[in-house]
Amino acid sequence: MSSTDDTPNVVVFFTDQQRWDTAGCYGSPMDLTPTLDAMAERGTRLEQCVSSNPVCGPQRASLQTGQYPTECDLHHNLMSGEADSPIEDATTLADVFNDAGYQTGYVGKWHLANTRLEPVPERLRGGYEDYWIAADALEHTSHAYEGTLYDGDCEPVEFEDRYRVDFLTDCAERFLIEERDEDDPFFLFLSHLEPHHQNDRDTYDAPDGYAEEYANPWVPPDLEGRPGDWFEELPDYYGCCRRLDENLARVLEALESEGIADETIVLFTSDHGCHFRTRNREYKRSCHESSIRVPAVFQGPGFDGGGVVEEVTSLLDVPATLLEAAGLEVPESFQGESVRPLAGERDEANEAWTDDALVQVSESAVERTLRTDRWTYSVYDPDGDPIEDPASDEYRERYLYDLRADPHQEVNLVGREDYREITEELRERLRERILEYEGSEVEIRAAEYPA
Structure with a gap:
């Protein structure tokens, strides 16, 4: 053949x-x-x-x-x-x-x-x-x-x-x-x-x-x-x-x-x-x-x-x-x-087509990222072991970048009140992707303070 x-x-x-x-x-x-x-x-x-x-x-x-x-x-x-x-x-x-x-x-x-x-x-x-x-x-x-x-x-x-x-x-x-x-x-x-x-x-x-x-x-x-x-x-x-x-x-x-x-x-x-x-x-x-x-x-x-x-x-x-x-x-x-x-x-x-992608980040942090056409939204477990822990059941918001306004990712918008609505939407989308690909329902906590 x-x-x-x-x-x-x-x-x-x-x-x-x-x-x-x-x-x-x-x-x-x-x-x-x-x-x-x-x-x-x-x-x-x-x-x-x-x-x-x-x-x-x-x-x-x-x-x-x-x-x-x-x-x-x-x-x-x-x-x-x-x-x-x-x-x-x-x-x-x-x-x-x-x-x-x-x-x-x-x-x-x-x-x-x-x-x-x-x-x-x-x-x-x-x-x-x-x-x-x-x-x-x-x-x-x-x-x-x-x-x-x-x-x-x-x-x-x-x-x-x-x-x-x-x-x-x-x-x-x-x-x-x-x-x-x-x-x-x-x-x-x-x-x-x-x-x-x-x-x-x-x-x-x-x-x-x-x-x-x-x-x-x-x-x-x-x-x-x-x-x-x-x-x-x-x-x-x-x-x-x-x-x-x-x-x-x-x-x-x-x-x-x-x-x-x-x-x-x-x-x-x-x-x-x-x-x-x-x-x-x-x-x-x-x-x-x-x-x-x-x-x-x-x-x-x-x-x-x-x-x-x-x-x-x-x-x-x-x-x-x-x-x-x-x-x-x-x-x-x-x-x-x-x-x-x-x-x-x-x-x-x-x-x-689902126009976003889940990215798993390891070794530097226990982190999960949602990359959409416009946004990079990332969460992590501050208490997780980046080598030993493949995942977590609880994450905290870490990064939010607007790729249209800020393609070089110079300004982290995470925790800002004026981005609350988009953050809540991205949070739910990321939770859905983690459930879809990893089979886990996770909690994502809001950033403790504005970046």
Whole structure:
């Protein structure tokens, strides 16, 4: 069964910690992403796509299982000494593609097995069966120009004097051009670490010479004037984004050279954004746009000519979207909905779509956020343990931002009397979403004092 329009191939080009506004198709003036911009022109772009949880492990678990992190029991990054990942028992994207006769392959950062520096055993690979070159904690087994991943036999795959993004793309190209069976469709997930910082050095490591090219960078308005390390790191961060786009071009060129570009769905997206320590003590784990909003662009069967989806969408919707676009049944355990009906002519879908998204925030706080087309409304448990407690039954209001009047989220309106009516409406909507997705009736207390 080779790929067709009814059974298209699927490629996910996944980056780590990439802000939505690094891309020209989202308004960046830096010209970092000509390949992605061309994809958006050809296909479908999600204008307001947000993470289900803005931290690596939980969002990756959500993307592979189609469930919120609390529901797939992985609400924080797995830590040394903890039990094996619940990914072993979940129904995953790869499981569904396997059952449909697809070849499944994974390259890059996994972050769902808690093996740290050791290979990921087969039972913890989320169902990816046919091609595997990955490391659980790639940021700890590699640096920008050297490192180790592991193949399907748990044997080391090492690289040296080769930029990490380029090497991972080499591995993906090997599958596309040499390793796959041309008689069957495939699902390939290419998971880059860039532009995530290098943990042990706390630096963003662009390819040699690229930071110098962006030494006088455009500064996103939400960062300007705030303390943080954006003024040091933006040149390297932008250099990483540029090299990612160049490697996206390599993947698309490989599909063209194999004659399968028109029968392959390609998704470019990221797990969360980056606020460069302007909102808390690190880079993400907050309800702010810089932390939760991501680029998300599709091309290929079902998406070409789809234009811009203006509605609020979530990365939780991506698994259902990919399966539905491939003509496969979405498992009942998946909590998201396909966004494909929103592309192109979509009057009925537009009317039926719930134009808001629940975001679970963990590790920095036990927090829940409702992101609507206009508002960011966030509540937290001030007494909750951000690591131990996946949720709470009682929250207190923490943030309210009007994204139309204040798109850079400079003024927190929570607790103000003149916003009482909208706050009460958002409070009830958030309670409904928590009940819908987490199955819990919660109490949300008003802010104790105006911000």
